[in-house]
Amino acid sequence: MSNERAAGHYNNFYEFTLSKDVYRYVDKLVTAPWPIQIGGLVERPQTIDALELVQMFGLEERVYRLRCVEAWAMVVPWTGFPFSKLIEKVALKPDAKFIRFETFHRPEQAPGVTRVPEYPWPYFEGLRLDEALNPLTFVATGIYGKPLPKQHGAPIRLVVPWKYGYKSIKSLVKIEFVAKQPKTFWETLQPEEYPFESNVNPAVPHPRWSQATERMIDTGDRIKTQVYNGYGPYVARLYAKS
Numbered sequence: 001m002s003n004e005r006a007a008g009h010y011n012n013f014y015e016f017t018l019s020k021d022v023y024r025y026v027d028k029l030v031t032a033p034w035p036i037q038i039g040g041l042v043e044r045p046q047t048i049d050a051l052e053l054v055q056m057f058g059l060e061e062r063v064y065r066l067r068c069v070e071a072w073a074m075v076v077p078w079t080g081f082p083f084s085k086l087i088e089k090v091a092l093k094p095d096a097k098f099i100r101f102e103t104f105h106r107p108e109q110a111p112g113v114t115r116v117p118e119y120p121w122p123y124f125e126g127l128r129l130d131e132a133l134n135p136l137t138f139v140a141t142g143i144y145g146k147p148l149p150k151q152h153g154a155p156i157r158l159v160v161p162w163k164y165g166y167k168s169i170k171s172l173v174k175i176e177f178v179a180k181q182p183k184t185f186w187e188t189l190q191p192e193e194y195p196f197e198s199n200v201n202p203a204v205p206h207p208r209w210s211q212a213t214e215r216m217i218d219t220g221d222r223i224k225t226q227v228y229n230g231y232g233p234y235v236a237r238l239y240a241k242s
């Protein structure tokens with residue numbers, strides 16, 4: 001596993017800053033109460049607080065690799081619950097095929113957004129329904145056995161370990177089930193560099209750099225990147241052309 005301090009001092013969270021020392025800028029974020037709106041193509045749309053979700057589903061721990069598209073990586077123990085538990089609770093309508101996720105938008109608490117006004121805030125992401133239902137897709141409320149520090153996406157975030165890190169959207173406030181593939185934040189800005197699917201793949205270089213290897217943020221070791229970030233046995237069948 002990666003060193004806890006290193007993991008919490010090298011983050012991407014553009015709402016606060018474009019630099020990696022996010023932990024210096026997060027104090028003003030208010031993380032409780034934290035209502036999350038769950039809606040769209042579901043039978044039981046609802047607003048649930050992050051704490052209530054934890055009480056409802058309980059917590060388990062998962063040690064996952066996290067691979068940023070910028071070719072750095074870490075291995076961290078998340079606590080949380082599988083995303084699929086949430087789907088059972090809201091009951092999907094049959095035409096729900098994708099999910100759109102959204103982060104908070106509070107320029108007074110996260111002033112980084114005002115420094116890049118050309119970005120389409122609030123940060124948003126998306127998954128196919130079958131990707132979201134995969135048992136690896138995780139909702140994290142903690143890391144290293146503690147509640148999530150703000151720089152890691154407090155109080156609640158998504159973790160999709162076989163995709164580049166930007167798919168793992170932090171500080172979630174909205175989950176919407178939809179019929180058509182939603183746009184994502186990075187896809188809106190640079191579709192060739194950050195496509196919707198964005199599975200980790202060492203054989204497909206980013207237009208501006210190789211994805212063949214990655215640097216571990218704590219040790220500095222450079223290691224080979226694995227296809228699907230090493231989770232192929234669990235997810236490759238999602239992408240097998242029939």
Ligand SMILES: Nc1nc2c(c(=O)[nH]1)N[C@H]1C(S)=C(S)[C@@H](COP(=O)(O)O)O[C@H]1N2
Pocket residue numbers: 007010011012013014015066067068069103123151152153164165166167168169170171
């Ligand atoms: N809302 C939001 N979520 C986000 C980001 C962001 O800037 N804003 N950055 C993403 C990127 S690029 C990565 S690599 C991971 C990093 O997660 P970590 O800082 O907890 O390791 O968060 C992702 N989630």
Ligand SMILES: [Mo]
Pocket residue numbers: 012067068069070164165166
């Ligand atoms: Mo990233």
